[in-house]
Amino acid sequence: MGMATVRHESRIASALMGAGPGPVQFESHQGVCGAGVLFTLPALISQGLLKARDIYTYPRRFYYSLESILLTLAFMALSRIKNPEQLKQCKPGEIGRIIGLDRIAEVRCLRGKIKFLADQHKAIDLNHKLIDEWYKMPDDAGSYLYIDGHQRIYYGHKAKLPLKYISRQRLCLAATTEYWVNDSAGLPVLMVMGELTEKLEEAIKDLIIPELQKTKLLASEKKHHDDLPACTLIFDREGYHPAFFEELWNTYRIAIITYRKNVHDLWPEESFETKEVTVLGHPINMQICERETTLNNIVFREVRKLSSQGHQTAIITTNRQIPQEVIAGKMFGRWSQENFFRYLILDYDFDKMITFGTEQPNEEREVVNPLWRKADHQLKKQRERSARLKAKMFNLTEEAFDAPIEKMPLIAQKQNRLKTKMELAVQEEDRLREARSLLAARIKVKEMDEDKRNNRLNQESKQLINIIKPKKFIRAMAISL
Secondary structure, three states: OOOOOOOHHHHHHHHHHOOOOOOOOOOOOOOOOOHHHHHHHHHHHHOOHHHHHHOOOOOOOOOOOHHHHHHHHHHHHHOOOOOHHHHHHOOHHHHHHHOOOOOOOOHHHHHHHHHHHHOOOOHHHHHHHHHHHHOOOOOHHHHEEEEEEEEEEOOOOOOOOOEEEEOOOOEEEEEEEEEEEEEOOOOEEEEEEOOOOOOHHHHHHHHHHHHHOOOOOOOOOOOOOOOOOOEEEEOOHHHOOHHHHHHHHHHHOEEEEEEOOOOOOOOOHHHOEEEEEEEOOEEEEEEEEEEEEEEOOEEEEEEEEEOOOOOEEEEEEOOOOOOHHHHHHHHHOOHHHHHHHHHHHHHOOOOOOOOOOEEOOOOOOEEEOHHHHHHHHHHHHHHHHHHHHHHHHHHHHHHHHHOOHHHHHHHHHHHHHHHHHHHHHHHHHHHHHHHHHOOOOEEEHHHOOHHHOOOEEOOHHHHHHHHHHHHHHHHHHHHHO
16 A cells, blocks of 8 residues: 555545545644645635646546645645655655645656646646636736746756756756746746747747737737737846837737847936835835937837946836836846746756656757857857967067067068968868858758757646746745745
8 A cells, every 4th residue: 555554445445446536634633744834725725726627637536636636746845845756755644644635645656647637738728727817907917027038957868959058057058948927026927938949039929928818918809008018028138129129019019128238328427316216115216317219210218227336227118108217126126037046946946857758849940050050169269269370470570579680580480480370270261161151050950960850858747847836836925925
């Protein structure tokens, strides 16, 4: 029967006769390890923990019901049990009593149930249902959405993932990208996974907006005034592209707030005024100023913040309705999403793989040609060598001006040798440039060599766990506190 099992009749009836889930019975105990998590149960249920029953098909013959599996995963998060394997170091009977059974499911059983749910590919449907529950009425939280990408590093060897720059490690590593959407309070709303090498702009247009349109946050039948946006997206400089901002407004009536790039001018300091700006519920005095600015023949509102050191932080937006204090407050409140990522990494280990395996991406999607990338890297290195040779020639020329006449023949010999190396370097640079020009910079996945063709990790189980653990748990904790 297994360790800590005491309800033998129910287990035998379920295993041999398909009698259904074991009955939930809470019993009196002197002390149960971790029982304090039950105080958050009302908040978990209010955030839709059991809404999965309306989405997933789950047989009645299993001893562990869908509700018990969901509660197990939620209580694992509350107890900082970061993955199913860590249950081996826990007392199964203690956690079982918390969910009203004799013991929790063992690791293999729990993984089997997760796989059973993931195979139905309904995680995004569950997310849509939860969003409609969380934002039943239009409010400020759902009108402003923070968007950012999180790189999940892959340390295995079976998947052929593209290389991505990991800023927290300052390295290019194999990774997948999760694009998270959080509301203005920093609470998680939606998560989509990139196929291969999408940029933030492409992810917003092709992945995030289509999913938001299936919810009340951005429903197609949602009515709005001509100057009133359906919602406002807030993101960092990665998604900066003025033409893209205009497309979002003209096509979807979506406004943006982001930092402006390539700011070269300074506004007069006397034009800034001290105003009270609310950042994540905290009033802060800031020196800010607003003007209209034209970028790529598109007119934006630009708000700048003046720091005590004289630095000016430029923010642009296409939202014409909100005051400048709100623009600054929402932009600087974006750090709530950065803190959300850091919290999940430290307390959840949410980059951990849930199930192993790979799947094929859309073969029509374009990616950077690996051969072109290699040729481009070689050309870049050759240009660096040429630049170093030119620097040496410049130093020799400077030395020749001040050197005595008897040293001039030696310097001339060095210059001749260096000139020969420079000519060879230029020839090699031209050869590499010509070789790169013969290669396509981007190709479709199906055009890649079979042994180097990119694939992706299984996404459904990770999507499901991200809904059950981070989203429900963090939102429930916010309500409890």
